[in-house]
Amino acid sequence: MKEILVKLKDRSYKIAVDQNSLNSIGSVVKKLKIGDTAIIITSKNIKTLYGNSVQKSLLKTGIETRFELVSIGEKAKSVSAFTTVINNISTFDVFKKPFIIALGGGTIGDLAGFVASVYKRGIPYLQIPTTLLAQVDSSIGGKVAIDLPSAKNMVGSFYQPKYVLVDVSCLKSLSKNLLIDGLGEVVKYGIIESPFIFENLEKYSTQILNLNTKKLAHIVYECAKIKARIVEKDEFDKKDKRIVLNLGHTIGHAIETAGKYNKYTHGNAVSLGIIAASYISKEMNILSEKNFIRICNVLRNLKLKTKLKNISIFKIIDAYKHDKKFINKVNRLVLPVAIGKVKVVDNVPDKLILQAMHELIS
Amino acid sequence: MKEILVKLKDRSYKIAVDQNSLNSIGSVVKKLKIGDTAIIITSKNIKTLYGNSVQKSLLKTGIETRFELVSIGEKAKSVSAFTTVINNISTFDVFKKPFIIALGGGTIGDLAGFVASVYKRGIPYLQIPTTLLAQVDSSIGGKVAIDLPSAKNMVGSFYQPKYVLVDVSCLKSLSKNLLIDGLGEVVKYGIIESPFIFENLEKYSTQILNLNTKKLAHIVYECAKIKARIVEKDEFDKKDKRIVLNLGHTIGHAIETAGKYNKYTHGNAVSLGIIAASYISKEMNILSEKNFIRICNVLRNLKLKTKLKNISIFKIIDAYKHDKKFINKVNRLVLPVAIGKVKVVDNVPDKLILQAMHELIS
Numbered sequence: 077m078k079e080i081l082v083k084l085k086d087r088s089y090k091i092a093v094d095q096n097s098l099n100s101i102g103s104v105v106k107k108l109k110i111g112d113t114a115i116i117i118t119s120k121n122i123k124t125l126y127g128n129s130v131q132k133s134l135l136k137t138g139i140e141t142r143f144e145l146v147s148i149g150e151k152a153k154s155v156s157a158f159t160t161v162i163n164n165i166s167t168f169d170v171f172k173k174p175f176i177i178a179l180g181g182g183t184i185g186d187l188a189g190f191v192a193s194v195y196k197r198g199i200p201y202l203q204i205p206t207t208l209l210a211q212v213d214s215s216i217g218g219k220v221a222i223d224l225p226s227a228k229n230m231v232g233s234f235y236q237p238k239y240v241l242v243d244v245s246c247l248k249s250l251s252k253n254l255l256i257d258g259l260g261e262v263v264k265y266g267i268i269e270s271p272f273i274f275e276n277l278e279k280y281s282t283q284i285l286n287l288n289t290k291k292l293a294h295i296v297y298e299c300a301k302i303k304a305r306i307v308e309k310d311e312f313d314k315k316d317k318r319i320v321l322n323l324g325h326t327i328g329h330a331i332e333t334a335g336k337y338n339k340y341t342h343g344n345a346v347s348l349g350i351i352a353a354s355y356i357s358k359e360m361n362i363l364s365e366k367n368f369i370r371i372c373n374v375l376r377n378l379k380l381k382t383k384l385k386n387i388s389i390f391k392i393i394d395a396y397k398h399d400k401k402f403i404n405k406v407n408r409l410v411l412p413v414a415i416g417k418v419k420v421v422d423n424v425p426d427k428l429i430l431q432a433m434h435e436l437i438s
Numbered sequence: 439m440k441e442i443l444v445k446l447k448d449r450s451y452k453i454a455v456d457q458n459s460l461n462s463i464g465s466v467v468k469k470l471k472i473g474d475t476a477i478i479i480t481s482k483n484i485k486t487l488y489g490n491s492v493q494k495s496l497l498k499t500g501i502e503t504r505f506e507l508v509s510i511g512e513k514a515k516s517v518s519a520f521t522t523v524i525n526n527i528s529t530f531d532v533f534k535k536p537f538i539i540a541l542g543g544g545t546i547g548d549l550a551g552f553v554a555s556v557y558k559r560g561i562p563y564l565q566i567p568t569t570l571l572a573q574v575d576s577s578i579g580g581k582v583a584i585d586l587p588s589a590k591n592m593v594g595s596f597y598q599p600k601y602v603l604v605d606v607s608c609l610k611s612l613s614k615n616l617l618i619d620g621l622g623e624v625v626k627y628g629i630i631e632s633p634f635i636f637e638n639l640e641k642y643s644t645q646i647l648n649l650n651t652k653k654l655a656h657i658v659y660e661c662a663k664i665k666a667r668i669v670e671k672d673e674f675d676k677k678d679k680r681i682v683l684n685l686g687h688t689i690g691h692a693i694e695t696a697g698k699y700n701k702y703t704h705g706n707a708v709s710l711g712i713i714a715a716s717y718i719s720k721e722m723n724i725l726s727e728k729n730f731i732r733i734c735n736v737l738r739n740l741k742l743k744t745k746l747k748n749i750s751i752f753k754i755i756d757a758y759k760h761d762k763k764f765i766n767k768v769n770r771l772v773l774p775v776a777i778g779k780v781k782v783v784d785n786v787p788d789k790l791i792l793q794a795m796h797e798l799i800s
């Protein structure tokens with residue numbers, strides 16, 4: 077097992093990257109001493125796959141369990157899903173010391189973490205991410221949130237988990253689409269910080285798409301380490317350190333919102349956002365033409381979307397104006413400088429952003 | 439103007455206790471540099487009384503304003519009220535740096551503070567408490583929350599305001615009932631820490647009930663100071679310091695919940711809770727019979743409820759079992775030891791709690 081410590085004073089925690097490790101959750105919880113009743117927030121599908129292993133391991137160490145099932149996809153992060161889950165928990169929760177386990181992908185982690193952050197003004201929670209996207213990104217760092225109709229992640233908290241258990245064996249049951257979805261974030265890590273990851277993606281795209289566990293385990297660990305180090309530098313996203321993680325996300329979120337969260341998956345939206353940011357960077361002479369092409373190619377070879385179809389640019393622009401990143405009417409984008417290096421640029425001309433959108437549909 | 443500094447590292451803020459001071463809010467906001475658009479969460483009634491003064495002062499210093507009107511009473515703290523407010527804010531909020539002003543009583547402060555704590559993962563907010571209860575208690579300390587059907591304050595955060603502007607002149611427009619409501623908390627401060635406040639309440643109950651501003655201003659300042667000092671010692675309610683503020687609140691909350699938040703006001707519920715706790719304390723030989731009688735008398739003289747009517751004890755017990763204070767099946771009550779001193783007692787026998795309830799209806 078490889079462990080990464082996320083150092084955040086009294087909010088520090090470990091990320092354990094391993095294979096076939098779901099059955100260790102009971103002993104983890106026991107060591108952490110965080111409660112006696114686990115509320116496992118998950119979907120029906122994931123419960124069928126992994127619910128039993130997790131529950132068995134917990135019961136063995138004397139932890140009671142209760143499942144709260146939510147929809148798959150962004151629907152799990154609606155205000156009404158949140159209300160239902162928190163009302164259920166409160167109705168059931170009598171004379172217990174509950175904690176939450178997020179068992180699933182990014183949306184489940186975001187919802188479960190937000191529930192944990194506000195229920196009784198905060199109870200402990202653990203992340204067991206089962207998708208590539210959640211394993212390399214959303215389960216780490218404590219950014220939790222739900223969506224409003226106007227935009228994604230508008231209601232949330234900074235609230236760190238007590239532990240992140242990454243079992244890469246879970247990736248074997250991932251659909252091709254969900255695997256590809258996570259690769260959007262993996263490419264992001266390569267561009268912002270790691271030529272090593274990027275070159276691996278260039279060389280081994282076929283093996284990765286065929287779920288080569290060894291290759292994936294290595295990549296997941298490297299990505300999680302990068303995320304952990306960035307979160308340590310800027311837990312509350314106030315020092316322009318964590319913002320690099322938003323590469324491809326500003327325009328990506330707008331694309332997701334404009335598509336009502338069902339036209340493009342997060343990873344594909346990020347892929348399109350990365351291309352838009354790279355295009356802008358190239359046009360501003362920050363990124364070389366050669367690296368722009370490498371970025372487009374690696375995304376295409378990993379079967380990520382690189383062209384925008386059947387979606388109105390005006391809707392994207394409208395959603396983009398709602399982004400949380402806009403402070404005092406100034407836009408702010410993360411732009412690639414080279415493979416492994418990005419910079420934050422304020423006041424990117426609207427014209428250039430529009431041009432990038434046109435590039436995506438051309 | 440009298441100022442109290444609440445020292446909480448980078449979350450420190452001032453409480454300003456003054457008269458006719460609403461028109462200073464503009465310059466306060468300007469100095470704090472917290473944003474350019476004030477979302478004023480208030481009720482229709484309070485807007486009519488004070489909305490204009492606050493808005494004028496803000497506009498004078500170039501701050502845009504927008505009112506979000508909510509119901510009066512606990513209804514303002516429902517999940518649906520929260521959802522409505524946060525959706526409205528998000529729909530309106532394009533290209534702005536918004537902050538929130540809670541203008542009103544305790545329920546408005548709790549709702550507005552919770553909205554501020556989770557909107558975009560936290561935006562700044564100020565408290566302008568207009569009721570006695572909010573001025574001496576709920577506006578200070580950053581405990582914000584909304585209610586679930588199962589119990590009060592089940593969903594919330596610890597989130598400090600950037601400033602608390604206490605204008606005691608606002609108390610002049612307070613109904614007798616709302617004044618009395620706040621006196622429940624004032625008696626609490628007397629019992630937990632200040633024989634001085636308690637004796638003032640004993641001597642000047644008539645003047646206080648007749649809204650003698652000088653007497654009230656002095657009392658408000660003393661109470662706010664006690665609250666500030668306790669919050670400093672235990673911001674996140676984890677060190678058994680802040681818990682003393684719960685005197686009368688464990689059973690009080692249960693009474694409010696059992697009465698569906700409309701049979702007893704918070705202050706009256708706290709009054710009944712204080713009597714129950716004092717009765718238990720007397721029966722456990724912790725509090726003298728004489729002080730028990732003084733406590734009952736001061737509450738009665740201030741026109742607070744001292745007897746429970748038309749409410750089922752079973753419903754109270756049921757709500758009481760849902761209280762957040764119950765950790766690991768252990769109950770925990772704050773009990774008066776003398777006037778100005780309390781202690782925290784775990785595992786109070788259920789029988790004694792039931793006996794106290796019977797005392798309240800006898």
